Amino acid sequence: MSGDPAQPRLHMSGIVKRFPGTLACDATELSVRPGEVHCLLGENGAGKSTLMKILAGSYQPDGGEIRLDGQPVTLTSPQAGIAAGIAVIYQELDLIPDLTVAQNLLLGHAPATGPFVRKRRRLELARAAVDRVGGEFPLTAAVRDLPIADQQLTAIAKALTGDARIIVMDEPSATLGENDLAKVFEVIRSLAAEGRSIVYISHRMDEVMEIGDRATVLRDGGTVGVYDIAETGPERLVAAMIGESRELVRPVEGAPPEGEPLLEIDSVRVPGLIDIAGIEVRPGEIVGLAGLGGAGRTTLLKTLFGVSGGAVSARLGGTPLRVRTPAAAVKAGLALVPESRKEQGLMLGLSVGRNTAVTALGRPPWLAPRRLGRRLGAPVLADLGVKCATPDQPVGELSGGNQQKVVLAKWVTRGGVRVLLLDEPTRGLDVGAKADLYRQVRRLADDGVAVLLASSELTELTANADRIWVLHEGRNVACFDPRTAAENTIAHTVITGVTP
Structure with missing residues (x-):
């Protein structure tokens, strides 16, 4: 996949998103290069999910600009995001459990002649995508019958069938064992080697240090820093996430209750x-x-x-x-x-x-x-x-x-x-x-x-x-x-x- 490494594949600048009583994104910035695994970090409520839903087209920003390969885009719906080459793999995988692997992979863009799906061609395209991510499971199996690791690989393969140039992975390790995660990491590295851009969201510092090239840290809806992971220790990233200037918390009033537990x-x-x-x-x-x-x-x-x-x-x-x-x-x-x-x-x-x-x-x-x-x-x-x-x-x-x-x-x-x-x-x-x-x-x-x-x-x-x-x-x-x-x-x- 082509891409000028000097020009960001994705550049989100000045992104603002308000909800009643909350400023979820406050002039947030995110810039991701072609062929990069870019980690997006922050505590719960820092604005990560909101920013990614804006990128996916699920939310509309109240301000700011999104550029893909240097061109400004307006993503008015999830369909617009997919058409622009953006795939988001959520922690709760966006798969239909009762459909087969092949049906899930080509859902919405299956090869067809008139109203009839070309099932053999669909299987060929699905097999190519699943082989690409190292999957060894049958394409005719219902997704619900697959182990969770194979469901994760199915979600990644689905992103490839849409020729995604930006793939967002939200806490992919939450349901994976160590061996399964190693397989997913191999896929991520090979996708990045092709020039695809990976946005990797995780709270686990060991994963970030192993898979990431750079990291953007969000706090309270704003971008507080961009770090080269090879030159940054996990303690510095954690400090950026929580803020180094927090004071002692204000104590609750009164002494804690005593006596026997209820x-x-x-x-x-x-x-x-x-x-x-x-x-x-x-x-x-x-x-x-x-x-x-x-x-x-x-x-x-x-x-x-x-x-x-x-x-x-x-x-x-x-x-x-x-x-x-x-x-x-x-x-x-x-x-x-x-x-x-x-x-x-x-x-x-x-x-x-x-x-x-x-x-x-x-x-x-x-x-x-x-x-x-x-x-x-x-x-x-x-x-x-x-x-x-x-x-x-x-x-x-x-x-x-x-x-x-x-x-x-x-x-x-x-x-x-x-x-x-x-x-x-x-x-x-x-x-x-x-x-x-x-x-x-x-x-x-x-x-x-x-x-x-x-x-x-x-x-x-x-x-x-x-x-x-x-x-x-x-x-x-x-x-x-x-x-x-x-x-x-x-x-x-x-x-x-x-x-x-």
Whole structure:
């Protein structure tokens, strides 16, 4: 693949992207050369995903310019991105599980005569792409039946069938073993040798040092530096990611709760995902869970709540905790505010009142009288400061902050909550809504509830948690007191898994 090495294959300059209450990209810069493996680094929330979605055409920037091989382009849709030679391989692979490998590879551009797909030609093109990435799996196999490593190779091969000149790989190692990753690295090197440009996103410094040529570091939506990896140590990259000037975190008010733990997690194991042990939460205590994407925070909370299967050895109030289903977890006094409030926490077509009272009604909410939902939920909605026109308003019409309050309200309405599990409770909320939510969580803790809080926002954890456990690659590796620990020390541990 041709390309002038003196001219960037990709140049994104002054990229600005705003969301309500958030400046996700703040004049962000990214320049990638032909034949280069360019690592894109940054903490959670630094702006990496937003920048790549702009490159893919999924988001439209509010400002800035994108040039490909020196020519300005406007990418108005994912189809426009693909047509421009840009392929993004997301961590959750963009493959259709029930289709075959060949069908996935040529989906949308299969060779055809009139309305009929030329299946033999499709197999020939698919075989060439799969051979190119070293795949040895059958083209007629359904993608869901392939090992995850072969699914990853299928996603790379799919990018080649579209003749991609820029290939973005988002955390490709998250689901790969060491041998499988070595095979993917071989493919990446050969693609770069052809002149293709690879943007490699990873939090793992050992991978970055092995595969990368240069690295761009983002922090708080902006570009803080571009580094030649051969001349830069991992410690310098980590320092750029977290900021070397962070001060000691502001301590939470009051002394940490004392006494016997309410929730004692001896061990929670899900093969291949998490192996966590020794976490305790006292009544009135907020224990934070920090970690990168894929570190295991969500899996831990879902397993404790009976959503995901796993081996759990835990005690609640000294009694063995046995929860194989969410219903059993609720009966035991656990409550979960899930990461995706719209998909897992609310019934968007039903009213605010009925959503608030859903856990207390003891029947499907659409079968309960509307006035009953209003009566049960009204006091809690008022106490939590939920802003709605009327309790009969569909919950889907509320702002994100008010929707999240309704998710919390349904557990308060039911009563009997002993342990509150919060998974990214402030995602997508503005600053004011975040403050309101954390005030309500602290009030519940003050009433004796034990809170386990997972968040990608380390600043929020240090401001609101009594203790912070760091999870790294499925294990809890260190516990910090935010009253005394420096935030950059915690951030360093989040990224590397090692306390400096």
